[in-house]
Structures are given as structure tokens and as C-alpha cells.
């Protein structure tokens with residue numbers, strides 16, 4: 001046994017409240033993000049059992065899944081959505097939890113708001129009733145999604161009952177070629193290990209290509225850890241992490257900041273620490289990636305082809321390819337760069353940050369969205385929106401014919417009014433291409449913001465480097 | 468939470484891999500602020516066509532499976548979102564036990580919080596059980612003994628399964644996790660005191 005530890009081991013060990021007789025562990029939770037969809041039943045549970053929120057100041061709430069991204073001043077039209085958002089507001093108020101309402105420019109997708117406010121910090125345990133909580137792992141935090149029962153457990157006790165996962169290292173060797181983004185890296189990872197490849201693991205992403213990513217790019221990678229089946233994904237913090245956090249409203253200030261940085265530096269995985277599993281991927285082999293099917297592992301390079309079920313020997317996989325092709329309305333062996341799209345969605349907690357929008361603006365500038373396409377851009381938060389407008393990106397988007405909207409989850413999951421119609425095909429920067437995810441019968445292709453922007457311009461899935 | 472011990476009933480075969488939580492319960496039904504009443508929307512888009520008419524080829528719409536309390540599913544069942552609406556809708560429909568080769572992590576945990584037993588068995592055995600379930604056999608599940616038994620072609624069959632001891636106990640006793648944790652509140656207090664000394668910036672600092 002070595003005493004060298006991974007960052008996951010270190011965070012786990014420093015959050016053990018008590019080891020239970022049955023082999024489970026009570027783990028302390030430092031930060032809790034709350035949104036409107038997975039929390040009402042948790043607050044109701046507290047009320048029914050006469051329990052209180054243990055540490056309101058460690059919790060931050062905002063509405064994102066249900067909020068409209070147009071004509072906000074008119075309020076929420078759908079009565080159920082409205083009730084859910086109002087319920088969150090009421091619950092937050094009654095329990096003294098900070099709540100960012102739709103009218104606050106800091107409102108946005110929880111996983112964008114947390115980092116933006118400096119609420120997310122290295123070494124923390126962070127949970128949220130949302131599977132993409134893994135996003136916060138980009139800071140070297142241990143962050144994972146939980147169900148509503150666990151939301152209630154966290155509110156009442158500031159802890160969770162857990163069993164430790166195994167350590168997996170995904171190492172991206174070398175650096176990517178220009179034009180290959182964080183999204184392409186993570187899609188290539190999921191293609192390699194599959195949607196169940198990370199089950200039972202916490203993934204640590206390492207290697208030169210990961211180090212070279214900006215903090216925002218790292219969030220994109222960690223975000224989709226859940227699509228690889230992992231409980232969480234994280235990246236050891238470094239100078240970029242500290243630089244990002246400096247001066248954020250909820251980050252430690254002044255003297256505290258120096259002390260925090262000292263502590264944060266101690267978190268990185270020790271040289272020579274053991275992983276239960278290591279996967280290596282050659283960065284140089286990755287080119288822009290897209291999905292063709294209805295599972296995030298259905299990934300193909302933009303110069304590739306829709307797969308042919310005839311070539312699949314595993315009968316279950318064969319059936320699943322046939323089912324996906326049928327749902328997606330695609331023929332086997334079609335070159336993917338000939339697939340036409342009707343809609344483009346740029347946004348979500350995977351790719352709704354300012355760097356994503358800047359990358360889209362580079363492509364949109366001086367070009368026009370194809371007549372056959374409706375392309376929307378939904379910033380991840382009010383602050384992202386404000387920053388984009390300060391830089392004049394909104395003008396470039398509007399000029400090019402994009403639909404520039406207000407922040408929220410929007411067509412990532414189509415719980416508000418932004419939806420695909422049956423059979424509509426969408427180039428999307430979000431994280432899930434499940435059947436019906438973006439609207440019943442809708443067909444989703446996942447890709448990077450640059451690729452989605454190029455699809456908007458040409459009306460066809462296109463290698464943006466060829467524009 | 469209700470205790471789980473023995474279960475007797477028919478099983479519904481669902482031989483699809485990677486069934487995600489959007490398939491189990493689509494998002495238009497997540498706008499509720501209650502836990503109950505979601506069974507009617509279980510597998511909504513597989514169950515009903517775009518005019519809300521039943522799709523007769525889907526197992527849940529077939530008379531022989533009405534009232535079944537077991538679901539025999541494919542690999543990586545319950546992947547996708549963390550929504551507990553998925554187990555709520557399953558349980559509200561009347562399914563108390565799922566058998567599959569593997570589950571997504573969050574969904575698997577959510578089952579135990581809602582009195583649903585998710586059994587993991589080898590893929591080949593799951594396929595056999597799916598075939599057996601098409602003959603509307605009666606399956607008996609005994610959590611205490613960790614067995615599934617049924618009679619097929621006049622032959623008594625028994626399959627045993629593994630399950631984590633803590634999770635088993637939680638179902639058998641119908642335990643309330645929060646109450647159990649609150650019994651250890653002094654350990655939580657001690658932890659916070661220690662953490663506040665070591666990393667004081669984690670305390671205070673409200674926006």
C-alpha cells in the first residue's frame with residue numbers, strides 16, 4: 001500500500017464525518033445547488049417531518065429548467081412551470097436560502113452560476129439534484145448529481161450517506177490539433193469507453209490536452225462525465241483555477257485567498273498514486289466529433305459515416321443501432337457531413353459560457369444563417385449574456401440571423417417552450433441526444449459550438465474548418 | 468418508507484438497452500411539486516403515440532402484463548438525469564422490483580430510497596427471464612434469502628442474486644436515512660468545528 005493519493009481520495013478522506021457500521025460513510029457536503037425541478041418534494045419532506053435546513057448559507061438556489069428565454073417580462077405562461085418556480089422561491093425564502101430570481105442578472109443554469117459566483121471551489125464536496133453537477137469537477141471539487149431524497153438529506157443534515165467509488169484516470173496524451181475543442185475531447189472519450197464505461201468510478205482527467213484547456217473548457221469535459229456513466233469527473237486544480245476564482249463574489253477574499261490557494265495546491269493527485277483503471281487517448285487523433293444516434297456514445301468524426309447495423313455482430317447492439325437509425329431517420333453509410341438540419345441550439349451547461357459564444361461569433365461574423373434553419377443562442381446565465389453584449393457579440397449573432405435569447409436550460413431538455421417538433425433535426429451543443437430529449441420525436445446531433453455554428457450557416461453538418 | 472421483504476407477481480419484459488430517464492418519464496411530467504400520481508406517465512412515449520393512443524405492441528399496453536410488479540430490463544437501465552421522478556413513476560405504477568444486467572449509478576441509488584429493489588443479474592440470465600416472463604409466469608422474490616423463484620414447464624427454478632448488505636437492510640427495514648444520520652448529529656457538529664478551523668473560508672460568505 002502506498003500512501004500516495006488521488007485528488008478524489010484526498011477530498012473523500014477530508015470529508016468523512018463518520019463511518020457507519022454497515023460499511024457506508026457519512027460524507028460532509030460543503031455546497032448545495034438547488035433548482036426548481038428536483039427540490040419541491042424535498043422541501044415538502046422537511047416540512048412534513050418538522051425538520052429544518054441545517055446550513056442555509058451553504059446552499060444557493062436559482063430557477064433554470066423551466067424559465068422562458070423570450071419575453072420574460074410577461075412572466076411564465078405555463079401554469080405548472082410557474083408554480084414550480086414560485087414554489088422554489090417560497091421554499092428558499094422560508095428557509096433563508098439565497099435565491100437568484102429570473103429578474104436577477106446572476107440567474108442562469110445552476111452549473112454556470114456556481115462557478116461564476118465563486119461558489120464552486122477546489123477541494124469542496126458539491127451536490128445538486130441534477131446529474132450534470134459533475135461540471136464543478138473542473139475546479140478540482142468532488143461534485144455529483146443526486147436525487148430528491150438526497151436533496152432532502154443534504155438540506156436536513158448537510159451530509160450524505162455514500163460508498164466510495166473507484167478511481168479512473170483518463171489521460172489525453174499530447175495536444176489536440178487546432179479547431180479541436182473540449183467538446184470533441186469529451187465526445188471522443190465517451191466514444192471510447194461507452195456510456196457505462198465510467199460506472200462505479202470517479203474519473204480524473206489528466207494529460208497535456210486537459211492542462212491546456214481553459215477552465216471553461218475543463219467544465220465542458222467534466223460536465224459530460226455523467227454521459228460516460230461516472231459518478232463524478234474532476235481535474236486537479238492549477239494556477240488557471242486559482243486565477244479564475246480570484247475576485248469572484250463568493251470566493252475567499254484577501255488573506256483567506258492566499259490561505260485557500262495554499263490548501264488548494266495540496267489537492268492535486270500525488271505523483272505515483274494508483275488508479276483502479278487508466279485509459280489513454282491520443283489527442284492528435286481527435287478531429288471534430290458529432291453524434292449520429294440516440295446515445296451519447298454514438299459518436300463519429302465529422303468525416304465519418306452513419307454506421308451500418310450489418311457490420312455489428314453483437315445482437316443487442318445491432319438492435320439498438322437499428323432502433324436509433326429508425327428514430328433518427330438516417331440511412332446506414334450516409335456520410336455525416338451530408339446530413340441536413342432544421343434547428344440549431346447553442347447553449348446549455350455544457351457549452352453556454354462566454355468562450356463558447358466568442359467561438360460562435362468568430363464563425364457567425366459576416367455570414368448568414370441558412371434560410372432553412374432556425375438557430376438559437378441561449379447564454380448560460382444573465383452575466384454571460386451581459387458580457388456577450390458588452391463585447392458586441394449579440395450584434396454579430398443578430399446580424400447573421402441567429403435568435404439571441406435569455407438565459408436558461410432551454411432546448412437542452414425542452415421543459416420550457418423551446419422544443420423541437422417531431423422529426424425536426426437539430427445541431428446542438430448540449431449533452432444528451434436521447435429520444436425525445438429536445439422535444440418529442442426530435443432528432444439531436446451533439447457537437448461543439450463551432451460545429452453547431454457551421455451547421456447553422458450551411459444548413460448541413462459541416463466541418464467548420466472547411467468554411 | 469415501506470418495508471420490502473417478499474414479492475409475488477408477473478414480470479414485464481423490456482429488452483432495450485440504455486433506457487434513459489427521459490424514456491422512463493419525459494420532462495413534461497416533471498413540472499409537478501408532488502411525488503405521487505406519476506405512474507400513468509411511465510414510459511409515456513413508448514406507451515402512447517403522438518395522438519395519445521396506446522401503442523399495442525408495447526408490453527405495458529398488453530393485457531397479460533396488467534398488474535405486473537416486476538420489470539425485466541436491459542443493460543445500463545436508468546441512465547441520464549438524476550430525476551427521482553423515474554423511480555416515483557415506476558413505483559406509482561406498481562412495479563416494486565427491477566431485474567437488469569446493470570443500472571446507471573444515480574438511478575440505482577434512487578431505487579433504494581423509494582422501496583424499489585433493483586436486482587443485478589448476468590445478461591444471459593436476464594434474457595432468459597425476459598423470455599420466461601412472456602409466458603406470464605409468477606415470479607417470487609425473497610429479499611431476505613436473495614432468491615428469485617418461478618415454475619416453468621412444471622419445473623421449480625430458483626436463481627440467487629447478490630446485493631450490498633447495507634442496501635438490503637435499508638429495504639428490509641424500510642429505514643429513514645435522515646433520522647439515522649441525525650442520530651449522529653454530534654459527529655456532524657464536530658466535523659464542522661474542525662473544518663472551520665482548518666479551512667475557515669468555507670464558512671460565512673453569503674451573497
Ligand code: SF4
Nearest residue numbers: 132348349409412413
Ligand atoms: S442545461 Fe441541460 S443538462 Fe444542463 S442543467 Fe439544464 S437541463 Fe440539465
